[in-house]
Amino acid sequence: MIFMLNIIILAAGSGKRMQSKIPKVLHTFAGRPMLEYVIESAKNLNPDSITVVLGHEADLVKSCIKNNDLNFVLQESQLGTAHAVMCAIPMISSFDNDDSNTLILYGDVPLVNVRTLRSLLDSCHAGISILTSISDNPYGYGRIIRNEFGDIVQIVEHKEANCEQLAITEVNVGIVAIQTEKLKKWIGIIFNNNEQREYYLTDLVKIAVDDGVIVGSVSPNDSWEVLGINDHIQQANIERIYQYEQAKNYMSKGLTLSDPRRFDVRGSLKFGRDVFIDVGCIFEGVVELGNDVHIGPYCVLRDVTIEKNTRIEAYSHISNSIMESNVAIGPFAKLCKGSYIKSNSKIGNFVEIKNTNFGNNSKASHLSYIGDSNIGSNVNIGAGVVTCNYDGVNKFRTIIEDNAFIGSGSQLIAPIKVGESATIGAGTTLTDDAPADQLTLARVRQKTVVNWKRPKKN
Ligand code: UD1
Ligand code: CA
Numbered sequence: 001m002i003f004m005l006n007i008i009i010l011a012a013g014s015g016k017r018m019q020s021k022i023p024k025v026l027h028t029f030a031g032r033p034m035l036e037y038v039i040e041s042a043k044n045l046n047p048d049s050i051t052v053v054l055g056h057e058a059d060l061v062k063s064c065i066k067n068n069d070l071n072f073v074l075q076e077s078q079l080g081t082a083h084a085v086m087c088a089i090p091m092i093s094s095f096d097n098d099d100s101n102t103l104i105l106y107g108d109v110p111l112v113n114v115r116t117l118r119s120l121l122d123s124c125h126a127g128i129s130i131l132t133s134i135s136d137n138p139y140g141y142g143r144i145i146r147n148e149f150g151d152i153v154q155i156v157e158h159k160e161a162n163c164e165q166l167a168i169t170e171v172n173v174g175i176v177a178i179q180t181e182k183l184k185k186w187i188g189i190i191f192n193n194n195e196q197r198e199y200y201l202t203d204l205v206k207i208a209v210d211d212g213v214i215v216g217s218v219s220p221n222d223s224w225e226v227l228g229i230n231d232h233i234q235q236a237n238i239e240r241i242y243q244y245e246q247a248k249n250y251m252s253k254g255l256t257l258s259d260p261r262r263f264d265v266r267g268s269l270k271f272g273r274d275v276f277i278d279v280g281c282i283f284e285g286v287v288e289l290g291n292d293v294h295i296g297p298y299c300v301l302r303d304v305t306i307e308k309n310t311r312i313e314a315y316s317h318i319s320n321s322i323m324e325s326n327v328a329i330g331p332f333a334k335l336c337k338g339s340y341i342k343s344n345s346k347i348g349n350f351v352e353i354k355n356t357n358f359g360n361n362s363k364a365s366h367l368s369y370i371g372d373s374n375i376g377s378n379v380n381i382g383a384g385v386v387t388c389n390y391d392g393v394n395k396f397r398t399i400i401e402d403n404a405f406i407g408s409g410s411q412l413i414a415p416i417k418v419g420e421s422a423t424i425g426a427g428t429t430l431t432d433d434a435p436a437d438q439l440t441l442a443r444v445r446q447k448t449v450v451n452w453k454r455p456k457k458n
Contacts, residue, residue, distance in 0.1 A: 013056060042103075329346075380406065
């Protein structure tokens, strides 16, 4: 007998409570759409097929999800969770044998652990097993009705429940593992004779019981695994849970965080030994931090590689850049668009570096803009130096060779080159290349006008 596993992910709903033009399953946490997490969990189970049921804004959802190895089916109108599953049935392979299972996941329940899903699948030998959880606030959930022996006999939707049933705290998470053959047999006999005129997937339970099948159940290790996202409050709650779990995982691998509750990774973070991260930092894309790297408070790093012993001080924003070892950045520095900072250099406060190679041991300590430039080694860039790289239409490069000194408050009009060991006098507006080893300056000589009087008011 061939064992098969099919997974169906329900994601057709619009998510009215999000009050958004974006379909619910594309709303994100930790920088990725919630549906991606569900698909990732599904893939971790190595199933034979994954079918995603789409409805509201189906084309948009499809185009936003990396969809290799996925089947998509369209549920034209959202007539209920059982109807959604029905739409996916044709995609499920028709090996009719008792050992083929189907797992039904919800696109808006993104944190379920793969271990929990495995134990749910292991528990569906009798035919069907459901994921349940004890909830402090069962409002809105289907309630699990058990008989005097503790066997599950029915799920009653919140809207249909009487007072006694509403008091039940064991709730239906929505996730079901079921033998494929039984699913195919039972799904067709679900009707919509209820309050909402919807086809309820939860009716499977009653049908199973009527067929003499004992309904299995499994509960998650952590109650947050089964939280759903229906509104922005639940979305924010899941964001914080996810970030905290991620932070604990990183700390267990040696990362020092001054506050794991004020730490956000929206991508992937790799780090060496003795890395310290202060409060309020955000990491996006792919970030790699070498040994002994120190990140000060409230920094934003996106697609950045930082080598050992480099320090990033408070409030620095760095994207698409590489810093070698022993570099000092910030506070309040901005680096972007392919900047490469070589070792032992310094980019100080209120300095912006864009698309620039910055050499070893060079410094731009205060208030500068260095764009589209090649800076050699041992270069000193004084306070307030600006590379004028843009003529309103095109961008040009500035080249500053080794050991050059650029006096404070200078403007370098690109394309331009400052030769090796050249000195540029403070306040120079440099329009032509400056020769190596010489002092170049371009400014009006200071004079004092004798007997000059300030004008007086008439
Ligand atoms: C459902 C369960 C309820 C459970 C709760 C847990 C039913 C009848 N009720 O209720 O017992 O406690 O989830 O969160 O199943 N969807 C479709 N097509 C549809 C309807 C829904 O694809 O026609 C999708 C939605 O996009 C969503 C999921 O199914 O991902 C759940 O639908 P939703 O309307 O949120 O169900 P609940 O009312 O929350
Ligand atoms: Ca829901």
